[in-house]
Amino acid sequence: PKSIKVATDATWPPMEMVDTNKQIVGYDIDFLKAVAKEAGVAVVIKNTAWDGIFAGLDSGQYDAIISSVTITKERQAKYDFTEPYTSIGQILIVPKTNKTAKVIADLKGKKVGAQIGTTGAMEIKKVTGVELKTYDEIGLAFEDMAAGRIFGVVCDEPVAAHFALQKKEYKDKFKIVGKSFTKEAYGIVVKKGNKDLVALLNKGIKAVKAKKLDTKIHTKWVK
Amino acid sequence: MQENSRLMIEAREVSKFYGAFQALKNVSFSVRDGEKVVIIGPSGSGKSTILRSINRLETIDRGTIIVDGMDVSDPKVDICKVREEIGMVFQSFNLFPHKTVLENLTLAQTVVRKRNRREAEQIALELLKKVGIAEKAAAYPAKLSGGQQQRVAIARSLAMNPKAILFDEPTSALDPEMIGEVLDVMKNLAQEGMTMVVVTHEMGFAREVADRVIFMDHGQIVEEGTPEHFFTSPDHERAKLFLSQIL
Amino acid sequence: MQENSRLMIEAREVSKFYGAFQALKNVSFSVRDGEKVVIIGPSGSGKSTILRSINRLETIDRGTIIVDGMDVSDPKVDICKVREEIGMVFQSFNLFPHKTVLENLTLAQTVVRKRNRREAEQIALELLKKVGIAEKAAAYPAKLSGGQQQRVAIARSLAMNPKAILFDEPTSALDPEMIGEVLDVMKNLAQEGMTMVVVTHEMGFAREVADRVIFMDHGQIVEEGTPEHFFTSPDHERAKLFLSQIL
Amino acid sequence: MSKNPTSHTPIDVGDGAAIPNKNDAGLFTAWRIAFFGAIFVSLYLAFGKSDPYYEIFKFVPDGILVTFKVTFGAILLATCIGLITGLGRISDNRFINGAASLYVEVIRGIPLLVQIFYIYYALGRFVKIPDMLSAIIAMAVCYGAYMGEVFRAGIQSIPKGQMEAALSLGMSRGQAMRQVILPQAFKVVLPPIGNEFIALLKDSSLVSILAVSDLLRRGREYASETFSYFETYTVIALIYLVMTLFFSKLIGIMEERLNAGK
Amino acid sequence: MSKNPTSHTPIDVGDGAAIPNKNDAGLFTAWRIAFFGAIFVSLYLAFGKSDPYYEIFKFVPDGILVTFKVTFGAILLATCIGLITGLGRISDNRFINGAASLYVEVIRGIPLLVQIFYIYYALGRFVKIPDMLSAIIAMAVCYGAYMGEVFRAGIQSIPKGQMEAALSLGMSRGQAMRQVILPQAFKVVLPPIGNEFIALLKDSSLVSILAVSDLLRRGREYASETFSYFETYTVIALIYLVMTLFFSKLIGIMEERLNAGK
Ligand SMILES: Nc1ncnc2c1ncn2[C@@H]1O[C@H](COP(=O)(O)OP(=O)(O)OP(=O)(O)O)[C@@H](O)[C@H]1O
Ligand SMILES: Nc1ncnc2c1ncn2[C@@H]1O[C@H](COP(=O)(O)OP(=O)(O)OP(=O)(O)O)[C@@H](O)[C@H]1O
Ligand SMILES: [Mg+2]
Ligand SMILES: [Mg+2]
DSSP, X not given: OOEEEEEEOSEETTTEEEOTXXXXXXXXXXXXHHHHHHHTOEEEEEEOXXXXXXXXXXXXXXXXXXXXOBOOHHHHHHEEEOSOOEEEOXXXXXXXXXXXXXXXXXXXXXXXXXXTTSHHHHHHXXXXXXXXXXXXXXXXXXXXXXXXXXXXXXXXXXXXXXXXHHOHHHHHHEEEESOOOOOEEEOOEEETTOHHHHHHHHHHHXXXXXXXXXXXXXXXXXX | OTTTSOEEEEEEEEEEEETTEEEEEEEEEEEXXXXXXXXXXXXXXXXXXXXXXXXXXXXXXXXXXXXXXXETTOTTSOHHXXXXXXXXXXXXXXOOTTSOHHHHXXXXXXXXXXXXXXXXXXXXXXXXXXXXXXXXXXXXXXXXXXXXXXHHHHHHHHTTOOSEEEEESTTTTSOHHHHHHHHHHHHHHHHTTOEEEEEOSOHHHHXXXXXXXXXXXTXXXXXXXXXXXXXXXXXXXXXXXXXXXXX | OTTTSOEEEXXXXXXXXXXXXXXXXXXXXXXXXXXXEEEEOSTTSSHHHHHHHHTTSSOOSEEEEEETTEETTOTTSOHHHHHHHEEEEOTTOOXXXXXXXXXXXXXXXXXXXXXXXXXXXXXXXXXXXXXXXXXXXXXXXXXXXXXXHHHHHHHHHHTTOOSEEEEESTTTTSOHHHHHHHHHHHHHHHHTTOEEEEEOSOHHHHHHHOSEEEEEETTEEEEEEOHHHHHHOOSSHHHHHHHHHHO | OOOOOOSSSSSOOOSOOSSOOTTOHHHHHHHHHHHHHHHHHHHIIIIISOTTHHXXXXXXXXXXXXXXXXXXXHHHHHHHHHHXXXXXXXXXXXXXXXXXXXXXXXXXXXXXHXXXXXXXXXXXXXXXXXXXXXXXXXXXXXXXXXXXXXXXXXXXXXXXXXHHHHHHTTOOHHHHIIXXXXXXXHHHHHHHHHHHHHHHHHHGGGGGGGTOOOHHXXXXXXXXXXXXXXXXXXXXXXXXXXXXXXXXXXXXXXXHHXXXXX | OOOOOOSSSSSOOOSOOSSOOTTOHHHHHHHHHHHHHHHHHHHIIIIISOTTHHHHHHHSHHHHHHHHHHHHHHHHHHHHHHHHHHHHHTOSOXXXXXXXXXXXXXXXXXXXXXXXXXHHHHHHHHOOOOHHHHHHHHHHHHHHHHHHHHHHHHHHTSOHHHXXXXXXXXXXXXXXXXXXXXXXXXXXXXXXXXXXXXXXXXXXXXXXXXXXXXXXXXXXXXXXXXXXXXXXXXXHHHHHHHHHHHHHHHHHHHHHHHHHTO
């Protein structure tokens, strides 16, 4: 293919977001562009709500998804992934007033939020006694925690760092506790059986890694 | 006898405007305790307006109206007190359709006069007997004929023991065969000495019952006098014309 | 003369039901070319129903109706063809309110008869002159009096050059002072030899214009005959009773 | 979807009641086909095709409960707000009247989705109340404006003579309102409130953006993990359909009873 | 929010038109306060408090354009669907009538949000069409049902005698419909279509859950990056308010012109 359409949910800073010029930017975007360049294809990026992002792939509205998608068994059963392109982990954020909580299990009997359909949400669900609340956007979970309706948020480590450290209001109120407690790898998602595209993208990823472009991108976006 | 009794209603130089249109022009008249006054006049002459001004269903723009010693035109006067003392009967009956006949009669007694239910119901039943429809006490107004409804409406007024009752064309919405039964009730009331101000086109009633007839036209009182004088030899051309049309 | 002319409308044993209610009971009659037939009868007797069955505004349940050789009761017959030939004038005029008087007359001419606009307008203007309202050609129906509207409706029918016209109480919705102008137009039409079936309560018109009077009651034709005979010595009791009430 | 023009059109043409009219044979048959069809399809999917439909039907029921809670809570609160607003809209007091009118006009000018979101999070800034209650309040504030117009129209539909008769018996305006006008107005507004209820039941799906685990949210959660979007949305749509059709019928029957009882 | 009960209540009480009635002084004043108030607040926020409001106002305008495109596109398409549905609903053909009624009943029984999502993605399975068009089609399919009822009511409001007069002049049913009934019905349905337009303008915010960058979506994008949810939603609400108030006024004026021209 000369050009591929790739969807992203640009509400996941700093991995993917819309800047003030309405450009979709972020770690994933830079990475994807590098991969495309190496693979020799053009990319068109489409901003799509996370909630329907897999449905859109099914219905063929785009060819691939790059949106901080963790490679999981469940997802692999339905979709094909490229090689992992970066690894991160889930991390817990709680209000500063909470002095004791270290892990999700410490919040038994309380509500903990995550974005719908993310690995963060799945991690919370695993802990019995903690009530999961899912949000369309991770930012809304933080808002709800600021309003005192939930007592913890679980999300990707870079996102947490971004939220907790960058917004003044949040910096005063929230804190990251502990270290990331999962080992996850992001991959680019394509429709099941689209072998050619996977191969093409993998070729690009390999080249990017070989040229160490990915570390450059990492230092640019992740503090 | 009424000449000596005290004033029940007194209107002095009353004017009323609807926008630029003057519905009442310096209207003055008075009604003594026990007197029966009939107001007649062509449509749009201001009969309803003056009647409704007496219990402030319409506010007046100039002049004063004193009812039983209370100044209706004074905003500081508690108008509810005035209305407790002055009953009103409407052309369209205005019974409360969601209440039975009995409840129609007891509602204001309990809410306004603060009577207890037993007492209110007793009074109500007596009055229903008086107007001849005791057997309909449990019925809803919709089940009643127009004449029956209007008799209930009169009984509802009486239940408040008013010192006077205002009637605004009480028989105009009735089928001809029902007019008589309502007029009979009104005549009985008159005999018992109730103070009454009646707007009506029933000239027979006016002749028989009225102590005084007031003839209005274009928002003014044109002529005022005994029924004998008014119906036989009215002083004004307009009154003559009106009588020739209506009789 | 009409005795020999050909049949324009022929109804044979026509029955019509509304649910369980039988509105027409074995009605048979015929109208020859050039004949004027007036249908009279009390309200609800089925006059409108039989008239509307002729151009299949109502479908019949039994029997046949033949119009100008076409079987109206046959679903395979193109009913539009029948309706082109048979005009209809309604009690409520039914002019098209969104079209001018002229457009009311030209619409069906261009759409159905496929005349070009010039031709249609010429015909329309002539007919408007004939019914006496040429000056209202550009007006909208709402601006016309009831009598004027009905005359436009007749002209609209005529514009299709019908072989017969059905009138369903054409003057019943009119103020008394306008009835005459419409009847005049109808009388002129009659004189020109138009085949007409008229449901009306205007007995004067029936007497003057009708070749034959049909009297209906309870969905049946009770009596049929010349106006002289019918109005002076009807054979049936019901007809006598009806005439005594209406005259 | 649309407010009906109640007074400024000569002929009153709306987009129809949510509650099918008994005399509308077409819609009536359609109701039956839709209702029993939806139930049949649901059963067929759940037990005939089992996977993943059976799973989905097992996953969402607590969402239905939340949807009910939100709907009933919001309609109750909205009715109260609506009553007050309706009284405000007919008040002679210029300030009260102005405030009520402004509330109606502003609320009706902003999409429900935006409002719900706004009220929910704005509320969170000032008072600590649980999420479900916040969602209910947000819905009720929005629907209160529409209910206000229902009450206004209902009260104004009671003949003027009723108020005059009550006043001339010596009742105060408040007494007359409570004893005479409102009891009659309530009967009049019952059908439109029924309509609002159905509309609210459907719009309650918007609270799913607030992370309230209603029916839609539950479905989205299921779908986002299993990626069976179509199957899930099919089930969600079916459940909503059965619910709204059921309630519209129920309300229709209740109305008939009420009218028959008169 | 609610469908008005058009025929099954003795007194027609709805939750009011989106287009304020000229004779309703309260709402009229409220319109003015709301409209100019919203504009004033917007200007104040943009130029008085500048940060971040100025940024937000700069960020969202292309979303407004998308909202317009979706709204206008959907109302046009919905009008066509509605016309066909309306004709179907009054058809004597049992099958056509049944299909139209079922469409109306099913669509009105499912929340818009669920439908939009469903239609949008279901559509994608079968045909490749751009997202904006898919969103427009999804909205139009939903609104088509409501519009269908508007057209049905509009057509049925034309006296029966009009059709009979046209038929008895020899016109076919189709000719009569086109030449006589529909031109009259269009005038009748214009105000309710205006109402639907306003409702659609607001409901178009629901497409923000799809990959369509409408006003609301733009706002959410901005907010999720800057975390300024409140400021952003305030701006979004203000813009919607100004838009709906503006259009409801415009439609009101157009209607008046139309009536005056008669
Ligand atoms: N609310 C109102 N607004 C404007 N004009 C009014 C109003 N009420 C009454 N009027 C006018 O005031 C005049 C007097 O009205 P009123 O009802 O007192 O007449 P009336 O003598 O009772 O007539 P009728 O015999 O028809 O009842 C009439 O010209 C009427 O049109
Ligand atoms: N659509 C209908 N459904 C049921 N019954 C009907 C219908 N149309 C007419 N009828 C009944 O059929 C009978 C004949 O009606 P039709 O209109 O022909 O009477 P008519 O002689 O024209 O009376 P009128 O002088 O009142 O116009 C009446 O009893 C009427 O009630
Ligand atoms: Mg009067
Ligand atoms: Mg008839």
